[in-house]
Structures are given as structure tokens and as C-alpha cells.
Amino acid sequence: MGKKTTIYDIAKKLEITAATVSRALNNSPKISKKTRELVLETAKEMNYEQNKLALALKSGKSNNVGVIVPRIDSNFFASVIRGIEEELFANGYHVIICQTHNDENIEIENINTLLNAQVDGVLMSISNVDVYKNKSFNRIFKKQVPLIFFDRKANIEGVSSVTINDFEAGYKVTKHLIEQGCKKIAHLSGNILLEIFNNRFLGYKQAIEDEGIEFNEDYVIRINSTVEDGRNAVKKLLSLKNPPDGIFSSSDYAALGAIQELKANNIKIPDDISIVGFANEPFTKFMELSISTVDQSPVEMGKIAANVFLEQVNNTDKSKIEKKVVLTPELLIRKSSLKKDITK
Amino acid sequence: MGKKTTIYDIAKKLEITAATVSRALNNSPKISKKTRELVLETAKEMNYEQNKLALALKSGKSNNVGVIVPRIDSNFFASVIRGIEEELFANGYHVIICQTHNDENIEIENINTLLNAQVDGVLMSISNVDVYKNKSFNRIFKKQVPLIFFDRKANIEGVSSVTINDFEAGYKVTKHLIEQGCKKIAHLSGNILLEIFNNRFLGYKQAIEDEGIEFNEDYVIRINSTVEDGRNAVKKLLSLKNPPDGIFSSSDYAALGAIQELKANNIKIPDDISIVGFANEPFTKFMELSISTVDQSPVEMGKIAANVFLEQVNNTDKSKIEKKVVLTPELLIRKSSLKKDITK
């Protein structure tokens, strides 16, 4: 009962050979209709189930892909994974999840164990910018396992990636704030070593310069994407001799913290200070004072990353495919940055 | 370069046999210190990496477990999965994610493909109450693959589960509303066929009866866990000749919709109507009018489910382990149900 039936069992029963059974099961053309039906029938009778492990060992394809993210319990990453899973499951792949918690050692370990498990590909959002310099990381290239970055990528030649245009996002947000009448715009940034944060910052900078506003170093505060850091950043900003009248936060959570702190100081939003976040976390929409933010279409990002992987893995000829997909961010203007007295 | 080195390669180089290499690599006691060191050394030199697939085929253990949830992009499920992954990765297992989108056919298909992939266990939150009656589902018992339910479980003898005490949760919430002075308490329920929703409902009913309040069928509305359904439910409630003064929603999203609709009708929360949700979704805390809710400690739930699996899989003797873990829900009282003029 615990023992599973193999193709040998059904071969023996039918007094044929395992190869024939295999052919029948796989709809090989070189088999008679009669035996095929017979095999299929008795296979069902005997509750035969294909052992994918044997197939995997034989073919060298596990039909598993690894997905590595900092953590899964953030709406953004969970949504990307949702997209990946939906697309890949439909193509016969399973998705193995790994979290790094932004720990470089764990990140490397994840890659190692995934490769040992013979995954057919790795989709990841890097935690550590320099991870690709690690020796273990190079196994992925040596083994020629398709690697696709999404969102937090490293810039490696020959490696595909799916991102949004963070520069454009930063530019759009800043432009929007300026159009709302803001002249002194602060920026809550993240780890500038990560491309995404650097690009958002560069977009911000470009926008204010394009509008003839002078760049002020004091207005740029580098923080983590947390509510608390957002609050602290605002404390710092308010203590400036010339505090800002607009804030572009690279994180919704920090934007939330900023709003809390501003309210605690009886500062009116958006009239005194307008604010825009980033990522379109669900709560931004639900607040009474809804928070303007940037949508990154994470589910679509996941689907596209999955499809880039599929292309790559199905690409038979030697030509290396390198695909850099850049999605257009969508600025969602909500109450936190929309002044009522402005008529456009 | 693309070809990976096997134990045969290193055996050949050292002019020993693959078996010896295997023993050296696995720290078998029956091997000389000298050859072991030699093997380990050249293994490193040749960049040897164990092929887990071969091991899996040989041993019948894949070191993968499947996790099946309705969808991954909800904070609750993502958090449970986070807990599962953290616990299982530390024990050498990989987590394969599957989503059902509440589609029974997909749910069955997920189970089938996971079993074919030879997972060592399945942790799931069921989408369809009757899924266990499906013939395919029974493969899981025939194969003796450990099965653990979390949150949305079916009541099957011999199957372990990790849940919260939903009855207690429903009871606590309702009692709290009564203590706040509510006398006419409505309940937004879910699919009553799922134990979790039925138990919350039963807790609710018990509480009002314990307090001498008459149960009113009109106050119980069965909806989906969405903002829109929450709004519609409130519309219905407000149209009653005797509308409620308190609402216990089995879903935070529905609670949010309810609040939106109440506000649209200029009804004061919590003074005119108090409201409590369920699940402690992040947004409930962030609203200006923060929403009272029930925390289910999802990360811990995941960790426990993982540990129940580990116990089960490591249990060598024949004795069936059936473990039904029931966690205590925590009522989080926030603004939406805390009347200022009440002094306790």
C-alpha cells in the first residue's frame, strides 16, 4: 500500500517491457494504438503515478525554479511571487521560495542549496549589491543556470532583468510635487548602493534641476523603509532652518511615518507639506488621508520575469539571451499630495 | 565547464572507487582519515557539488515540502509561509509554493503535481471544504505523505492541524462589543462551510446568548472577504427597521468596507456603531481610525506547522502522530471599537 507502482510493475503485468510502457505513457508515435490503450488503462487501474524525480535525474531537468527575495511578507514581493507562480505553474514548473532577510550569508547559502537541488533557474531580487562577487554565486554562471533579476538587480552583463524605470518614477513624482506648488522638496532615500534607490534619487535630482530649483543636500535623508525611520527623518527635516514643503519618500512605510510625525506637529497635509510614497502598499489607498504613491505592477513584473525565464530555458541554440525589461511606473495621485485649491 | 563533476570524476583522479568517495563525503566512520582528507581536498579543488536529485531518487526523500494556499499575496498567508520557510530551511528543506485561487480543480492539481514531485510533506490551508473527498486527494494518505493543515482545515481523523481558536476569538470580540455598550451586534461572516468562519460565528452566538441578548438572524450576513462586500452588507444592515450598534466582521477588508459605508452615511464610529475586524492586516493599524481586530500570529502558526511536520517526518515507529495545535487569538482593541466615554 505504501509502495508505489512503477512502469516495471505494469510492464510485468502486461508481459511487455518497461520501455514500451514508457512510450505508451509519453504518447510516443512509435507504438500501436492497441498497446497504448492497454497500458493507459492498466496504469490507471494500478494507480500509477510518474516519479518526477527519476525523470529529473535522467533528463537533468528538475522543473523547479528558485525564487530568492529579502522577505516574502511584504505586499510587493508576495505579489511578484504570485505572478511568477501563476505563470510558471501553467508551464509545468514549481516555485521554491527562499528568504534572505537581507543577510548576505543566507543569500549565498540559498543560492548554493538551490543549485544543489538542481533548479532549472533562479529568479531573484538581490539583498546585497555585491553578492555577485561571491565565489559561490559564480556557480550559477558556470552551471549555466538561467538567472533573472527582478526589481533589485545587479548590473551584470548577460543577465536578464525585469525592473521598473525608477529614474522615471522619481522624476514623475518630483515633477508632480513641483506642479503642486512645492519648491523645497525633500527626499527620503534608501540604500543608495541599490540601483533602485539610486535611480529614484537621480530622477528626483534631475527633476528639480530641470525646474530650476537648486539641489540641497540637507533635503536628502537616507533611511530604511520603516515607519520609525520615516518619523525620525521628518524630525530632522523640521529642525532645519528652512524646512521643506514637499517630501518624496522611496518607501510607503517611511511616508506613513512621515505623515504621522507631521500630524503630530500639526502640519497640514497636503497644504503645508505634500507627500508621496513608493510601492502602492495596500494601506496607502485605505487611509482616510490616502497616500500618493508609485505603482510597480508587481504581479505583472512577476509574470514577465517568469516568461523571460521560459524563453531562456527553451532557447536551444547557443546564443545568449540577455533581456532587460523596464516597466513604466504609474504615479497614483491621492490626497496626500493633491492640493484642493489647484486647478489644472 | 558546463559539465559538473561527479563522485566518479574524483574517484578516477584518485584511483579509488566511487563508493569510497561517497563514504568520505558523508563522514562515514569506516574510512581512513587519510583518504577522507584527500577526497575532501580534491573535491573542493574540482568544485564538486552533490546532486541532490540523485540522492533524492536513491533515498526516496526529496527534501521538498509543498505549501498550498488560496493565494500568497495576502498578509496572513504570506506571513504563515514566512514562518514555514524560516523553520524548514534551517532543517534542510525547501518550500514549494502553490496557489489555488479558491479553485477546487487547481487545488487537486496542486496536490497531484506535488505528490508526483515526491514532496516529503504537504502543508495546506484548504480552499474547498470537500477537497478531501476527491479521489486524487486520497493519494496523499495512500502514499503516507505527512499532511498538516493550518488555519483552514478539514476535520480528518489522523491529520494534524494548527489553527487558532476561532470560537474563542468570536466570543471575545462579541463580549468586547457588549462591554462597550453594544446591544444589537451584527456579524459579517464568511463561507460557513469553512470551520474558521463557522466557529467565529458560533463564538459570536454564544457570547450574545450568554449575555442575555436575543439572537437575530437578520444581523448575520454571509459575504466574501472584500471591501465591496463589506459596504454592501452595511447597506443591508442600515435598511433594517432596527439597525445594529455594533459589527463583528470576520474579515478586515469587509470591516474596512463597512467603515467606509458607515462614514458615507455620517454614522459615527465607534460611538454610533462600533466595529471589529479579523486578521490584523497591516492597514488596520495604520488608519487614522484604527480598526480593532484579531491577531492570529501567522508567523508563529507557520513555524509550528513546520515543526509538526518535522516531528511527523522524523517519527520512525509506526505510531501515527495526530497533533491538533490550537493557538490563542489576541484581540487588539483600537479606535473603531473603543468608546471614549467608557471607563473600565
Added chain:
DNA sequence: CTGTTAGCGCTTTCAA
């Protein structure tokens, strides 16, 4: 159309 054979990479008796 079907059978024979070999092999994917590893572990594990059984002998030596």
C-alpha cells in the same frame, strides 16, 4: 512496433 541495454549520480549491502 517492441525489446535490449545503458545510464542519469548517488548510496549501500556484501565481499574481500
Added chain:
DNA sequence: TTGAAAGCGCTAACAG
């Protein structure tokens, strides 16, 4: 302490 050989379950090349 090491070697030889079998086998996990499947597929594919080669014969017939």
C-alpha cells in the same frame, strides 16, 4: 578500510 555490484525509476539509442 576499500572494492564490486546492484538499484532508485525513468528514458533513449540501437537493434530487431
